[in-house]
Amino acid sequence: MPPGLKDVAARAGVSVKTVSNVVNGYVHVAPDTRARVQAAIEALGYVPNLAARQLRSGRSGVIAVAVPELQSPYFAELAGLIVQAAERRSWTVLIDQTDGQAERERHLVAGLRRHAIDGLIFSPLALAGEDLEHRTDIPMVLLGERVWHGPADHVAIDNTAGAADATRHLCDLGRRRIAAIGVQDAPSAVTAHQRLAGYRAALAEAGLPPGPDIEATVAGFHRADGAAAMARLLDSGDPPDAVFCFNDLLALGALRTLLSRGLAVPGDVAVIGFDDIEDGRFSTPTLSTVAPDAVRIANLAVELLAERLGAGAPAAGPAREVRVQHRLVVRESTAG
8 A cells, every 4th residue: 555644644753634734735834844744755655645635625736837938047947946846845836938928918817717726826027916906816926027016925026226236236347338238118028127227226326327329128038139239239339348238148149249249258348137047157258147036036936825825815814025135146247
């Protein structure tokens, strides 16, 4: 016979109820107790009977994660971290890609069914807070910058402060013509707006003027967009001596253009990005960046969702806003 809850409880020295709480992802279990139970589960090879658990609890043990694009290393890495956090609660994760399209995001939210998934972790790009007010009653945690003080718990970083830190770093290096790559005009481009605001604030602190000639607009946040924007800046007649890119993919594209033009980084032009994706740690030169605490974002998103599930309803308390710290990572593209 395969091992059961009683076998796990006996090995861990706890009650069957405690083992059940750990298996079902309840948050109010002491960390050392949870660790003993998980060690016993692994040692015995215990596998929960998901069908029986669903019948008892009315839950599927499945959550969904929806991000704008999985080809973006940042979102791919974040989704992977969420899967890891969910696995520690014995949850299965379904991952969806919305492409940031309003219709797909609306269909995602409207089509949720409690019998299929227990909760959703969602990073919207197109929908606003009012679009989510009449969603189904499924628990939800929002990520990213699009919706603040909305109808669900929200985990995000301070993009404005992060962008200011990146730009301030370039100012402290003595750079005086600091360009920005990543400007977007669409009202829904909240990330770009916040990072532009931080960039401009840091320039103002340093007494450096911003201007449209050094603020490069992009259609997307991909390598090709960064490469093309960097080329335009170099061809402007008064090229920059530093550039803050609104994400690392833009920065990697900018690095490629600088290399193809025979310019040294950081000797001629210093470059810094945002997101701390793995590619930037292995580029030549390695990429300075602003690093959000992605592990903390993923763990908090799962923790908040688990608390809502434990409370039994998403309306069990007011929506919570949680800000996650970031740090400046200085590498070769600015430090040489």
